[in-house]
Amino acid sequence: MPKVIRSSAETNEANNEDLFVIEESLGYLVNKLARAFSQALGVRLAQHGITVAQWAVLMFLWAEDGPTQRVLSRHVAIDEATMARTLDRMERDGLVRRVRNGRDRRQVNIFLAPRAADLRDSLVPLALDVNESATATLSTGERNLAESLMRRMVSALASPRLPHDKELS
Secondary structure, eight states: OOOSSSSSSGGGOOOGGEEEEEGOOHHHHHHHHHHHHHHHHHHHHHHOOHHHHHHHHHHHHHHHSSSBHHHHHHTTTOHHHHHHHHHHHHHHHSEEEEOOOOOTTEEEEEOOOHHHHHHHHHHHHHHHHHHHHHTSSHHHHHHHHHHHHHHHHHHHHHSSOTTTTTOOO
């Protein structure tokens, strides 16, 4: 069983094979980066009365207005119950409208309210600014490589696979 330590500065051990160094873990770093992006964007969005959770929904609605709640929850990658609560708040705040589907009354489609449509031109530049700030020290090639590597990792984890030490019978 590997020993878990916070940083490599905590050890002088020659055999690092039995170490799990938290601050060198790719998962830890990606999570820390995602939180930093979220915090930076959240500060900017708050000036417009929008949360990061609402931003995620708005992005997909600006791209395609009128999906079902189920489709929208898949795009945003949150469970349907959380999406329902987020949409409740957004509807209360005048950002979205829920409309019962005319062909299938069991489905509800989500549409942008005029206020949300008007916010797009103010909010999208905020996200672009956060992306620019995060990548300001990267060359164009490094940024492209980072994007490519992240897409490959997302794809690799989206494909269900057995752990490397498990074999099919």
